[in-house]
Amino acid sequence: MTDARGVIRLEGLRRSYGRVTALDGVDLEVRPGELITLVGPSGSGKSTILRLIAGLDRPDGGRVYVDGQDVARVPPHRRAVAMVFQDYALYPHLTVRGNLLFGLQVRRVRRAEAERRVRAAAERLAIADLLDRYPDQMSGGQRQRVALARALLREPSVYLLDEPLASLDAPLRFATRADLLALHRELRTTTIHVTHDQHEAMTLGERVVVLAGGRVRQVGPPQQVYDQPADTFVAGFLGSPPMNLVPGGGVLGGKADVTLGVRPEDLALDARGPLAVTVEAVEALGSEAIVLTRCADGTRLTVRTGPRPGVAPGDEVRLRPDPARLHRFDATTGLRR
Numbered sequence: 001m002t003d004a005r006g007v008i009r010l011e012g013l014r015r016s017y018g019r020v021t022a023l024d025g026v027d028l029e030v031r032p033g034e035l036i037t038l039v040g041p042s043g044s045g046k047s048t049i050l051r052l053i054a055g056l057d058r059p060d061g062g063r064v065y066v067d068g069q070d071v072a073r074v075p076p077h078r079r080a081v082a083m084v085f086q087d088y089a090l091y092p093h094l095t096v097r098g099n100l101l102f103g104l105q106v107r108r109v110r111r112a113e114a115e116r117r118v119r120a121a122a123e124r125l126a127i128a129d130l131l132d133r134y135p136d137q138m139s140g141g142q143r144q145r146v147a148l149a150r151a152l153l154r155e156p157s158v159y160l161l162d163e164p165l166a167s168l169d170a171p172l173r174f175a176t177r178a179d180l181l182a183l184h185r186e187l188r189t190t191t192i193h194v195t196h197d198q199h200e201a202m203t204l205g206e207r208v209v210v211l212a213g214g215r216v217r218q219v220g221p222p223q224q225v226y227d228q229p230a231d232t233f234v235a236g237f238l239g240s241p242p243m244n245l246v247p248g249g250g251v252l253g254g255k256a257d258v259t260l261g262v263r264p265e266d267l268a269l270d271a272r273g274p275l276a277v278t279v280e281a282v283e284a285l286g287s288e289a290i291v292l293t294r295c296a297d298g299t300r301l302t303v304r305t306g307p308r309p310g311v312a313p314g315d316e317v318r319l320r321p322d323p324a325r326l327h328r329f330d331a332t333t334g335l336r337r
Contacts, residue, residue, distance in 0.1 A: 004068030006032035006157045006190035013062035015048055022048040024214040033188040037205030044211040046194040050160045054083045067157050082151035083160040088143045090135045096146050097131040121149040141172045159191040210234050232334040235261050241302045251275055251295045261327035264304035273320030279311050
């Protein structure tokens with residue numbers, strides 16, 4: 001089905017390892033040419049999903065469809081997917097050229113054509129000058145580009161990226177993230193990117209999939225998921241610092257059957273504000289500051305301010321929450337109201 005190229009559909013996907021449930025009925029559809037990010041705590045099932053799509057593992061139940069085809073009986077090498085791992089998985093005894101040619105040789109691509117494709121992929125990812133180097137002669141960022149080039153050479157319907165930037169330092173991770181976005185805009189190949197980094201998930205994904213306990217908790221555009229979290233887990237997980245959650249409303253008002261939440265940036269230091277608090281700590285981060293406060297009833301509230309808030313530990317200050325930015329969740333189920 002040509003119109004199904006690049007479509008990934010997961011239906012009721014389940015996978016357990018002994019007594020540990022990795023996936024518990026995951027339903028998800030990825031549209032052609034879409035870049036989505038899977039984010040969640042360790043053990044939430046992110047990498048397991050990639051392994052099941054790639055055929056590196058088998059589900060206990062449910063279906064995986066790639067390009068509209070149920071791939072339950074399709075071996076990994078025949079699936080139209082290419083996977084990039086966190087540890088690069090390069091052959092240390094081969095040069096960059098050798099690593100890139102290897103897969104093409106296995107697929108019996110003619111030598112001249114293979115060389116042409118390797119050169120084109122290397123130029124696209126700015127590693128043409130590294131073709132004669134070995135993996136241990138390159139930086140982490142360069143090795144990651146080689147891994148991406150190798151995936152590129154498969155010309156798949158889907159790219160599966162399993163935390164490919166996790167081993168890079170912050171400046172290099174930022175630059176490589178921009179490169180990934182530029183590459184995706186150029187190729188428009190369906191891409192599923194697994195990450196534990198919230199900033200990475202928010203900036204890369206056209207949609208973000210939040211996972212916890214082997215279940216999908218919310219799917220949506222990054223800003224929508226941030227602004228309208230589906231439950232208290234998503235509210236507390238997405239955001240750094242996380243959303244302030246007050247059971248029963250407490251100092252934020254409300255009723256006993258609700259949990260009220262407010263993002264740190266939606267609390268302002270205001271001498272006329274309704275909430276009296278004591279400053280416990282101030283984290284100066286250069287471009288902003290995080291102020292940790294405690295109310296008289298023991299409730300802790302985190303405030304994000306500009307770089308120079310003008311307060312110090314021990315100060316008595318007042319806070320004003322933005323009433324339009326209060327979030328209400330059911331106290332029993334945790335679901336958004």
